[in-house]
Structure formats: structure tokens, C-alpha cells
Ligand SMILES: *[C@@H]1O[C@H](CO)[C@@H](O)[C@H](O)[C@H]1NC(C)=O
Ligand SMILES: *[C@@H]1O[C@H](CO)[C@@H](O)[C@H](O)[C@H]1NC(C)=O
């Protein structure tokens with residue numbers, strides 16, 4: 001199968017000489033889910049669909065469409081869907097007669113004219129270090145997209161959700177009531193790697209977070225809270241850092257800066273309830289001495305105090321039949337609201 005596709009790609013290369021494209025390369029990836037996990041479609045919609053003759057035609061359609069970075073081909077119907085970002089086509093494998101491919105490069109005689117988002121250079125040989133880096137180097141589309149990054153201190157390339165449109169924010173956690181519920185009562189190992197899917201309920205993972213922050217640049221953290229359907233509140237923190245696994249991913253935060261127009265109040269570094277300097281806790285590795293991960297149904301940098309935390313971002317949705325403390329909240333200054341519909345945590349170089 002893989003062999004057959006390389007032949008197809010060579011044929012494709014010959015054909016593409018006509019339109020100036022000498023060579024296109026794709027990786028096969030996996031079809032993640034049939035239906036979208038979230039009902040809000042603000043991220044990665046299908047660019048276009050076409051009935052094609054073959055897989056080759058489908059790849060050709062993507063190669064010749066500006067901004068196309070992935071395509072999905074349905075073997076039986078020969079329906080070809082092309083995407084700008086990561087929809088349905090994120091990791092390896094094949095599902096239900098559908099195959100997905102991710103762009104590696106589209107090149108003309110001299111240079112590569114399209115690379116995966118995050119890669120850049122004549123031969124797509126460089127990669128951005130974080131979402132802010134993409135903006136500084138002007139090598140990314142100014143949109144909200146999945147992008148590849150590699151921190152200078154790490155050997156691992158990771159695909160993350162970047163809000164390039166707002167200056168290069170990297171989304172490290174996303175919770176939405178329009179997405180299928182996902183329980184964030186997870187183990188140390190799960191919080192260390194990754195939870196969920198960047199298109200829906202999602203946690204980037206402490207190890208990636210540590211690697212991204214592990215450089216001399218200062219980073220800001222922004223918390224976005226949506227409540228009462230459309231009201232927003234925000235908090236900004238400066239000087240965020242996360243230590244390594246051997247130090248239990250301890251969090252440090254220099255300061256809280258109230259948001260100019262829609263301040264939420266400070267539930268992370270508020271006086272004696274500040275989580276500054278706290279290690280991460282999960283139910284199977286708890287530094288809170290107060291059973292906080294079980295009480296709050298989530299992992300977090302809990303205090304060594306019966307209060308646990310003034311915020312529960314990884315908790316569950318409000319539900320009258322479970323204790324309030326185990327559900328989403330941000331007490332300063334929102335109080336014990338039961339109508340929070342979205343939490344986003346994102347980081348950016350200061
Ligand atoms: C969290 O998960 C653990 C392990 O599956 C389980 O023992 C515990 O009861 C769960 N906590 C809650 C509040 O569901
Ligand atoms: C953040 O911590 C890392 C060690 O994990 C350190 O190398 C880096 O300099 C720190 N960043 C800042 C801005 O102090």
C-alpha cells in the first residue's frame with residue numbers, strides 16, 4: 001500500500017511540472033473520528049470536497065489548493081476532502097475505508113512553496129519553537145491552526161493549537177460545554193503526556209509545557225472564562241514557568257495583571273491561596289495532603305491546605321448531583337457560578 005502510493009507520488013510529480021509544482025510529499029495519518037467532537041465549529045472546517053477518480057487525484061487537489069495541508073480520501077465513494085489544518089487526520093492508521101494524508105512539502109524546481117504549518121525554510125528544514133515564534137519570524141498564516149513546534153531544548157516535535165490570529169498564543173488547555181464531556185480525573189502519567197483532542201476538551205501535557213517554557217524567555221499565561229453563554233472574563237499572569245518531572249512540574253508565576261476591560265480577578269496567586277511554587281498533584285500522586293485531586297475530580301497545582309485551590313479548571317461540568325468543589329469554578333471574582341461554559345489557558349512569549 002505504502003509502495004503503491006510512492007509510485008503515485010512520482011506520477012504526481014511528473015504531472016505537476018505543468019503547473020510549476022515539481023514535487024509533493026505526504027505522510028499517511030489516521031482518521032480520528034467520523035463526527036466532530038464539538039458542536040462549535042470555529043476551528044478547522046473542511047475547505048472543500050470533491051469526487052475524484054483516485055487517491056492520486058485527491059493528493060493533486062490538495063497540492064494545487066493554496067493552504068491545503070491535509071486530505072482525506074474515502075475509498076468506496078472516492079470523495080476527497082481537503083483541510084487547512086488537522087481535522088480528522090491527526091495520528092497514524094486507517095479507519096472505515098478512509099485514509100488521511102498530511103502534507104510534508106510542496107516544492108517547485110528551486111524551493112518548497114508550502115510546508116506543514118510551523119515548518120519553514122527553502123526545504124521546510126526549520127521549525128518554530130512556539131506559536132509566538134511563528135509570528136516573530138512571519139512564517140505562519142495569521143489564523144487559528146494546528147501547528148508543529150519544537151522547543152530548542154527538546155528533541156520532540158509536537159503538534160499544538162496556535163491562535164496566530166491573536167499574536168501567537170499556544171493553547172495549553174481547552175474545556176467547552178459544546179464538546180462531548182471528557183472526565184479529567186486522570187493519572188499523573190496522563191497529565192504528563194496529553195489528555196483529549198486539541199479540537200475539543202484538551203490538556204497539552206506537563207512535559208511538553210515544561211519543554212516549551214524551558215528557555216530564557218519569559219512567558220505570559222492567559223485564562224479565558226466564558227459564562228452566562230457569552231460573557232467573558234480574563235486573567236493574565238506574567239513570568240510563568242514549570243519545572244521538570246523530577247521536581248513534580250512545580251509552577252512558578254511572577255505576577256497577576258488584571259485584564260484591562262474584562263478582568264476576572266485572581267484565583268491563582270491570591271495571597272495565602274497562591275499556587276506559586278506548588279507541585280502538580282493527581283489522585284495517584286497527591287502532594288496536597290488534603291485529597292484535593294479526588295475532591296476536585298482533577299489534576300492541578302493544589303495547595304497543601306483544605307481549600308485546595310480557588311480555581312478548578314480541570315474539574316467537571318456543573319451538575320447539581322455532585323459536590324460543587326468538583327465542578328468548574330473560578331472564585332475570584334466570579335464567585336461560585338454554575339454557568340461556566342468554557343475555560344481556555346494559553347501561553348505566549350512576553
Ligand atoms: C477518579 O478515578 C479513580 C481511578 O479510576 C477512581 O478510583 C475515583 O473514584 C475517580 N474519582 C471520581 C471522583 O470519580
Ligand atoms: C524556566 O525554567 C527553566 C528550567 O526548567 C530555566 O532553564 C529557564 O531559564 C526558566 N525561565 C525563565 C524565564 O526564568
Ligand SMILES: *[C@@H]1O[C@H](CO)[C@@H](O)[C@H](O)[C@H]1NC(C)=O
Nearest residue numbers: 181316317318319320321322
Ligand atoms: C450528574 O452526575 C451524576 C452522578 O455522577 C450522573 O449520573 C449524571 O449523569 C450527571 N448529569 C449530567 C447532566 O451530566
